[in-house]
Amino acid sequence: MPEHLRVAVIGAGYWGPNLARNFTSSPFWELAAIVDLDAARAQQVASSVGGVPVFTDIDDVLADPSIDAVAIATPARTHHPLAMKAFAAGKHVVVEKPMAESSERAREMNDEAHRRGLVLMTDHTYCYTTAVQKIRELIAEGALGDILYVDSTRINLGLVQPDVDVFWDLAPHDLSIIDFILPGGLVPTEVSAYGADPLGAGKACVGHLMTPLPNGGMVHVHVNWMSPTKIRQMVIAGSRRTLVWDDLNPQQRLSMYDRGIDLPHQTGVGQDRIAAMVSYRLGDTWAPALAEREALSAMVEEFAAAIREGRPARTDGASGLRVLNVLEAASRDLELASAAPSGVA
Numbered sequence: 058m059p060e061h062l063r064v065a066v067i068g069a070g071y072w073g074p075n076l077a078r079n080f081t082s083s084p085f086w087e088l089a090a091i092v093d094l095d096a097a098r099a100q101q102v103a104s105s106v107g108g109v110p111v112f113t114d115i116d117d118v119l120a121d122p123s124i125d126a127v128a129i130a131t132p133a134r135t136h137h138p139l140a141m142k143a144f145a146a147g148k149h150v151v152v153e154k155p156m157a158e159s160s161e162r163a164r165e166m167n168d169e170a171h172r173r174g175l176v177l178m179t180d181h182t183y184c185y186t187t188a189v190q191k192i193r194e195l196i197a198e199g200a201l202g203d204i205l206y207v208d209s210t211r212i213n214l215g216l217v218q219p220d221v222d223v224f225w226d227l228a229p230h231d232l233s234i235i236d237f238i239l240p241g242g243l244v245p246t247e248v249s250a251y252g253a254d255p256l257g258a259g260k261a262c263v264g265h266l267m268t269p270l271p272n273g274g275m276v277h278v279h280v281n282w283m284s285p286t287k288i289r290q291m292v293i294a295g296s297r298r299t300l301v302w303d304d305l306n307p308q309q310r311l312s313m314y315d316r317g318i319d320l321p322h323q324t325g326v327g328q329d330r331i332a333a334m335v336s337y338r339l340g341d342t343w344a345p346a347l348a349e350r351e352a353l354s355a356m357v358e359e360f361a362a363a364i365r366e367g368r369p370a371r372t373d374g375a376s377g378l379r380v381l382n383v384l385e386a387a388s389r390d391l392e393l394a395s396a397a398p399s400g401v402a
Contacts, residue, residue, distance in 0.1 A: 068130035156377030179377030201295025315340025
């Protein structure tokens with residue numbers, strides 16, 4: 058392979074400029090083109106990164122054999138057709154979340170990439186923050202023990218989206234992180250969702266999503282567009298230690314607590330005896346050291362490494378599909394709840 062892989066960014070809207078900037082600054086990539094139906098907008102992004110060719114027709118870019126990959130930063134409904142075109146042209150693909158508008162389309166994208174031996178990567182950006190990378194490392198080495206529960210909160214006074222509810226808007230961030238840090242990913246047997254629309258927006262504006270873990274634990278995600286305060290926090294409790302990630306605290310994003318409840322696992326013991334055996338562990342608290350690095354920089358580096366090494370990316374198409382599966386299951390549960398007669402669970 059050449060020293061630099063060549064990539065085209067498709068979409069010059071909200072996220073495209075960030076991708077263009079990180080591909081330009083990466084030692085592993087050469088930004089070859091910006092593609093957008095709005096030529097003036099594409100030109101503005103191209104000029105901000107030193108000037109690269111601008112195109113309004115994706116076919117012109119895909120016909121260039123020197124371009125190795127494309128980064129898709131367009132509305133979710135366009136991800137599937139653009140990715141399928143790119144695969145047909147022999148290009149590797151990294152795509153914004155959600156990976157597609159449905160799990161069926163995402164599955165087709167995965168199958169086509171696999172059939173052609175190409176890399177399909179989902180840009181789950183939070184997974185490439187140093188904090189989340191450290192959480193994954195600590196869980197993998199057993200520092201937390203068995204995971205008992207994950208409690209995630211993502212609330213703020215946000216925009217009510219015109220096309221999706223609060224689950225599809227905010228929960229993909231949390232679900233992608235949980236999928237990334239849990240060994241084996243997030244493969245729930247059931248999903249429960251509770252949503253409310255006190256604004257009368259016609260969609261859930263505040264919601265709770267829950268799914269069990271294999272060992273009897275649970276995952277809980279709270280999302281809300283209506284909170285006057287902004288909170289981005291995740292608590293990952295293990296049998297040995299508990300880790301708290303506060304994304305809005307740059308001085309101490311991670312805090313490790315050697316505190317918890319110890320309950321010996323014994324059969325045939327009465328409730329009074331169990332209560333007597335409960336002990337509370339009150340140990341130290343410390344903050345793991347974290348290096349500062351832009352997450353997108355690490356993401357584009359991983360994309361290049363996956364292509365060069367011929368392996369799946371750490372947030373591959375399968376991870377994007379797992380997140381979509383949970384979101385769709387949550388939507389189905391909300392629909393069932395809304396269809397149930399009043400007063401019926």
